[in-house]
Amino acid sequence: MFTSNPFAEISASIAPSVMQAYIVLMIVLVAAGTIFDILHKKSAQYFRANMQKSKAKGAKVSGGEILSIAIKTAVVDVAASGEFCNMRRRIAHLLGMYGFIFFALSTAMMIFCYPTRDIATPAIWPQLWWLGAAMICVGGYWFWFFIRVDVAAEGGSPFRLMKADLFILSLLGSATFALLWGYLQAKGHAWTMIAFWLHVVFTTILFGSVPWSKFAHMFFKPAAAFEKRLSKANGTRANLPAPADVPEKFSKGSHMPRNY
Amino acid sequence: MPTFVYMTRCDGCGHCVDICPSDIMHIDKTYRRAFNIEPNMCWECYSCVKACPQNAIDVRGYADFAPLGHSVRVLREPEKGTISWKVKFRNGHEKDFVSPIRTTDWGSIPSPAELPPPSEEDFKSQILAHEPDALNIKGSLPVLARDRLKKGVI
Amino acid sequence: MGLFSRKKTHFVDADVLVIGGGMAGCGATYEARHWGRDLKIVCVEKANIERSGAVAQGLYAINCYMGMQWDENQPEDHVRYARNDLMGLVREDLGYDIARHVDATVHKFEEWGLPIMRDPKTGRYQREGKWQIMIHGESYKPIVAEAARKAATEVYNRIMVTHLLMDTKKKKRVAGAVGFNVRTGDFYVFRAKAVIVAAGGASHIYKPRSVGEGMGRTWYAPWSSASAYALPIEVGAKMTQMENRIVLTRFKDGYGPVGAYFLHLKTYTQNAYGEEYESRWYENTKALVGDYVDRHPVPTCLRNHAFLEEVKAGRGPIRMVTKEAFQDPHKETVGW
Numbered sequence: 001m002f003t004s005n006p007f008a009e010i011s012a013s014i015a016p017s018v019m020q021a022y023i024v025l026m027i028v029l030v031a032a033g034t035i036f037d038i039l040h041k042k043s044a045q046y047f048r049a050n051m052q053k054s055k056a057k058g059a060k061v062s063g064g065e066i067l068s069i070a071i072k073t074a075v076v077d078v079a080a081s082g083e084f085c086n087m088r089r090r091i092a093h094l095l096g097m098y099g100f101i102f103f104a105l106s107t108a109m110m111i112f113c114y115p116t117r118d119i120a121t122p123a124i125w126p127q128l129w130w131l132g133a134a135m136i137c138v139g140g141y142w143f144w145f146f147i148r149v150d151v152a153a154e155g156g157s158p159f160r161l162m163k164a165d166l167f168i169l170s171l172l173g174s175a176t177f178a179l180l181w182g183y184l185q186a187k188g189h190a191w192t193m194i195a196f197w198l199h200v201v202f203t204t205i206l207f208g209s210v211p212w213s214k215f216a217h218m219f220f221k222p223a224a225a226f227e228k229r230l231s232k233a234n235g236t237r238a239n240l241p242a243p244a245d246v247p248e249k250f251s252k253g254s255h256m257p258r259n260y
Numbered sequence: 261m262p263t264f265v266y267m268t269r270c271d272g273c274g275h276c277v278d279i280c281p282s283d284i285m286h287i288d289k290t291y292r293r294a295f296n297i298e299p300n301m302c303w304e305c306y307s308c309v310k311a312c313p314q315n316a317i318d319v320r321g322y323a324d325f326a327p328l329g330h331s332v333r334v335l336r337e338p339e340k341g342t343i344s345w346k347v348k349f350r351n352g353h354e355k356d357f358v359s360p361i362r363t364t365d366w367g368s369i370p371s372p373a374e375l376p377p378p379s380e381e382d383f384k385s386q387i388l389a390h391e392p393d394a395l396n397i398k399g400s401l402p403v404l405a406r407d408r409l410k411k412g413v414i
Numbered sequence: 415m416g417l418f419s420r421k422k423t424h425f426v427d428a429d430v431l432v433i434g435g436g437m438a439g440c441g442a443t444y445e446a447r448h449w450g451r452d453l454k455i456v457c458v459e460k461a462n463i464e465r466s467g468a469v470a471q472g473l474y475a476i477n478c479y480m481g482m483q484w485d486e487n488q489p490e491d492h493v494r495y496a497r498n499d500l501m502g503l504v505r506e507d508l509g510y511d512i513a514r515h516v517d518a519t520v521h522k523f524e525e526w527g528l529p530i531m532r533d534p535k536t537g538r539y540q541r542e543g544k545w546q547i548m549i550h551g552e553s554y555k556p557i558v559a560e561a562a563r564k565a566a567t568e569v570y571n572r573i574m575v576t577h578l579l580m581d582t583k584k585k586k587r588v589a590g591a592v593g594f595n596v597r598t599g600d601f602y603v604f605r606a607k608a609v610i611v612a613a614g615g616a617s618h619i620y621k622p623r624s625v626g627e628g629m630g631r632t633w634y635a636p637w638s639s640a641s642a643y644a645l646p647i648e649v650g651a652k653m654t655q656m657e658n659r660i661v662l663t664r665f666k667d668g669y670g671p672v673g674a675y676f677l678h679l680k681t682y683t684q685n686a687y688g689e690e691y692e693s694r695w696y697e698n699t700k701a702l703v704g705d706y707v708d709r710h711p712v713p714t715c716l717r718n719h720a721f722l723e724e725v726k727a728g729r730g731p732i733r734m735v736t737k738e739a740f741q742d743p744h745k746e747t748v749g750w
Binding site: 262278279280281282283299300301302303304305306307311322323324336338343359360361362363364365366367368369370371372373375377378383388389390391392394395396397401402404 | 444445447448449451460461462464465466467470471482483488489490507510511514515517518519521522526527528529550552553557560561564565572596625626627628632635636637
Binding site: 043046047083084085086089148149150152153154162163164214220221223224227228238239240241242243244 | 266268273277278286289291292331337346358
C-alpha cells in the first residue's frame, strides 16, 4: 500500500494528461490568487513603504549584513518556523508545512514522471506522499482541535466554523481524503473513487481560495520576518526600546529609574 | 489612545485575548489575527501590549483629536525584572526609561498556608494576617480610643 | 450560538467565595487563607486576575501609607485629613481601620518583590506627598495576583457575577452567587458559607465630554460596571459612604488623575483667559461652607466647586498649565 503509486492505479480511468493539466491549473490558480491578493491588500506596497521608512530613519546596514539577515530569515523563520514563540504552535506548524511540501511534491512527481503503471515508481515517492498527508493530519488536527486561539482563549467550540478556517479545513480535507482514498484503493473498496473525488474537491478549494484564505501568508510572513530582523539591525526596531542591559536582578527597592 | 495590531506581526496566539481586562482584544474571524473590537472602551492599560510575544500590538492616538506621529512603545522583560519604554515625540525627540518591576523571583511568594498558623488568641484579636510583626512598630496594633480623634480638624 | 455548543450550568461549592479578583479581591483571598488553612477558597473574576481591576496597568505610587514605623503619620492623622477633605461626611471608624492596617500590607508587598523607592538620605520610603510613597509599580497587580493564586483553592477567570443568592432557610444570609462565563456563556452557580464582595466601582455614570474613542479616557477603569454597588443593593444590603462620589477627570495628553499633576508636577489651572480663578470664588464658597475654605489642604470638592462656577460663569474651559512642569528632569523621574 505504501509503495504503490495511487495515481498510476487510476490512470486507466483518468488520463494522465488530465491529471497533469489539473496540476498546472492549480499552480496557475495559486499564482493568480497570490498576485491578486498582493495587489488587492497592497501588501507588497506596505512592505516597500515600511522598508523605506526604516531605511531613512535607521543606521546603514551593509550588503553583507543584509545577506546574513536574509539567510537567517530563510533558515530560522521560514525553514524552522522561528516566528512562533509558542512551541506547540511551532511544532504543529512545522508538521503541517513539511507535510504539505512532501505531499505536494510527491503528488506532482508521481503525476508528471510516473503517470502510468507501465513506468515503475520508485518507492520513495508514494512513501513521501503517505508521510506528507499523515504529517498534515497530525499537525492540522492538533491545531484545529487544541491550539486554535478562538478555542483556547475565547472559549469557542472546536467545531465553530469561520472564514479564517477556510485554509486549514481545505488542507485537512485534502490530506484526509487522500489518505482515505489511498487506503480504500489498496483494499479495492467500492468507495475508492468517492474518496478520490472528495480529495480533488478539497484540493481545488485549497488552491482556488487563495484570495480569501490565509494561504497568502506563505508570501508575506517571510517578508515580515525579514523586516523585523532588518529593523533590529539598523536600530529602528519599529520604535521599540532595546532590551534592558541589566544583567543582575534589581536589588531590594532602592533603584530609581534611569533616564538617558 | 486605543490599541491596534500590526497584522503582519501577529501570529494569532491569543495572549492578548487572554489578558485584556476590558475583554476587547479578540481574534478576527477572517484572518485569525488579533484586533481591538471596541476602541472606545480601551483604557490604554498596555496589558495586551506587554503580553504580546511578537510586539505586534501598538497604541495610537485618538482618531478624533490626538496629534499623530508620536509613539509610546514598551518592552517588558519579566525574566530580567525590567520594563523599558521608548517615547518618541512628533518633533523626533526621544526619551528612554528603564525601571525595575520586581525584586524577587516570579513565583517566589509563599502561600499563607505555608507560614506559621495564627494562634487561638489571634482569632479573638483585631489583627489581620502577619500583624503585628508586619507593622514594624514597637507595641501592638493601634486601637481607636474615644479621646484621640476629636482634637481639631487637622 | 454554534451548532454544537450547548450551554452548561456548573455548580461550585466553597467555604469562602470572593467576588472580584482586583486588588481587594486578591487581598481578601490571601487573608482568608491565612485564617482558614483548610477552607475551600474560591476567587471569581470577570477578566484574568493577572491583569484585572483598576490596577491592571500598574501604579506609580501607593496613595496611602502611614509610616508608623518612623512615626511619620498615625491612623488618627489620616482620619482627620479625610474628615477635612470630605467636609465631615466620613465614616471615621472605617477610615481608621484601613489606616491602621495599611502599613503591614505595604510591607508585605515589598517583601513579595514590589520595588518601593527609598529616600537615599534617610533610607525611608520616598514620599511624594504627605500620604503617598513612590513605587515602580508596573507589576503591582501581577505580584499581588501571584499571592492570591497561591492562596486560593480555585480561581475562576472570565466569569461575570451578576446576582447574589440568598439563603432560603436563614434570613438575611447570603449563600452564594450566580454568574456566567463571558466567553462561553456557561452559567455558574457558586454556593458558599461566606461571600465577600470585592467587585469594582462604577465608570461612565458621569461621562467624559470626549466622544467616540475618547470615551475610554476616564481615570477609573472603563470596564468597572458597578458590581460592588449593584450586587449588595439588590439583596438589600445597607450601603455606607454613598454621599461621596469621586469623578476623576483625565485631561488631554495626560495619564493620571488631575490631582497627581497638581501634587508633584506642580501644575496649575487657569481659565480660558489665562487667569487664576480660584481666589475669585473665595467669598462665594465661604458664604456657602464657612471656614472649610480656609483649611489646608482646601477640601477637593471646594476646589472643584470653584472650577464649576467658573465654567458656569462663561469663562471656561479650564486649562491645566503644564509647560513649567517638566523643566526639572527630576520631576519627570518622580512624575512618570
